[in-house]
Amino acid sequence: MTKKVVHVAVGVIYKDQQLFIxxxxxxxxxxxxxxxxxxxxxxxxxxxxxxxxxxxxxxxLTVNGSxxxxxxxxxxxxxxxxxxxxxxxxxxxxxxxxxxxQGKWVALSELxxxxxxxxxxxxxxxxxxxxxx
Numbered sequence: 001m002t003k004k005v006v007h008v009a010v011g012v013i014y015k016d017q018q019l020f021i022x023x024x025x026x027x028x029x030x031x032x033x034x035x036x037x038x039x040x041x042x043x044x045x046x047x048x049x050x051x052x053x054x055x056x057x058x059x060x061l062t063v064n065g066s067x068x069x070x071x072x073x074x075x076x077x078x079x080x081x082x083x084x085x086x087x088x089x090x091x092x093x094x095x096x097x098x099x100x101x102q103g104k105w106v107a108l109s110e111l112x113x114x115x116x117x118x119x120x121x122x123x124x125x126x127x128x129x130x131x132x133x
Contacts, residue, residue: 015105022034
């Protein structure tokens with residue numbers, strides 16, 4: 001039997017050498033781990049539209065523009081995900097956990113201090129390649 005692939009738009013929110021991350025609720029898949037905010041791409045929806053909708057809902061940001069960073073497919077065993085990851089550095093609003101989740105700005109050098117889902121390891125490596133001089 002083939003597993004369903006969940007298509008997710010992920011926003012790497014970047015401002016002033018810092019990234020905004022959120023903690024997943026304990027009762028969700030990969031609960032208690034930190035992540036870059038985002039959510040499922042709905043049927044017929046573009047990745048950018050999903051990113052705009054999800055980041056407004058989750059972290060109270062209006063996304064004006066984004067740049068594709070990478071696409072990752074990851075099999076967690078119980079679930080497969082396809083992550084469309086975008087750098088979001090053109091936005092308005094003040095980021096915070098708008099759905100009750102913990103959110104915080106962290107420096108790139110601090111990312112290794114947080115536990116992320118396995119699929120996010122590649123994202124972090126790519127971000128470091130992009131921003132570390």
